[in-house]
Amino acid sequence: MTITGNTPGNIPGPGKDPVALLEEAGFSLDALNEEQRDVITSLTEEEVLLLLSLKKRFDVAEPEVQAHTGIYAGGSMF
């Protein structure tokens, strides 16, 4: 939901729509259908903060690097 109130800048909180915040940060959410968009709209403040932090810290790959990620490699184990 959209929380009422004001929070300055690209920070989740009152008055901030998670979809807008994530798109401002550079996440590409254009392809989401309405149901999927509802899920993102309902992200908690903590979830949005984690995504914004992830983007800020690691979105530094060169276009050349990103272009080479077409083949999925993976690698995590549980």
Add this chain to the structure above:
Amino acid sequence: MSEYVSGSEFTTGSPSSVSTSTTSTTSVVPRGTALRLKIDVATPLLRVAMSTYWRSGDPGTRYIEYLQTMHMVIRASVPLMDLAVSRCAELAPYEPAAVTLRSYLIRHIAEERHHDDWIVDDLRATGFDPTALLAEQPAPVIAALVGSQYYWVNHYHPVCLLGYIAVLEGHAPSSQLSERLRAATGFPAEAFRALDHHADVDDRHAAQLYQLLDGLPLTASQDAAVGVSALHTAASLTELFNNGAHRAHAPHGPNPPVSPVPQGARP
């Protein structure tokens, strides 16, 4: 089927006040589908980190370092699930979800047991002395990745572990990775047992987890906690692979091998 209800309020998620938040329903999405979507938002950065890692430095060195790192992670998997099973038993009289979660975890423990031993065998097949495995302190990012789950399971709710498992099993090594590494490293087939197994079964395990989530009667706070756990896992995993790639590109190269310790010795 339990469903993800859009429009839920932000919650503080206090452990003692896990409750269903007020909602204004506009549409419903199964919980598992909703979690998958949240993870998908973070996935492109994780994929870049993994891809960069595998393209950095000498393939053999990469693979040995990877197995060492994964051993640090998955040697905690069964102990984490054991802890979560204990916590579910405590909660079961009050929470129906804990009963279902406990059954799932008990089944999954049987599926995951001794996989850390497989990695030891794989490392030995590469020529690496596995007695060095326990001599190195796991990096802070590994403590953040794994240790957060111990905290959340023990001091909040065991359902958090599902977010962790969903990300790790949802980004398993691909079968193509195994083929490429075999060709690039020249290591024998015996060096890829753990990699091949996880490439083979983890997609199915992840699907089973999402199906479980669809049926779990979670509160909105617990549902959100699974999402936070998953996104924290994705962020830590991204950092883990990024750090590995940076080490390979550092002027001094990757970390030197740790000095072996005597068999059975503890650090």
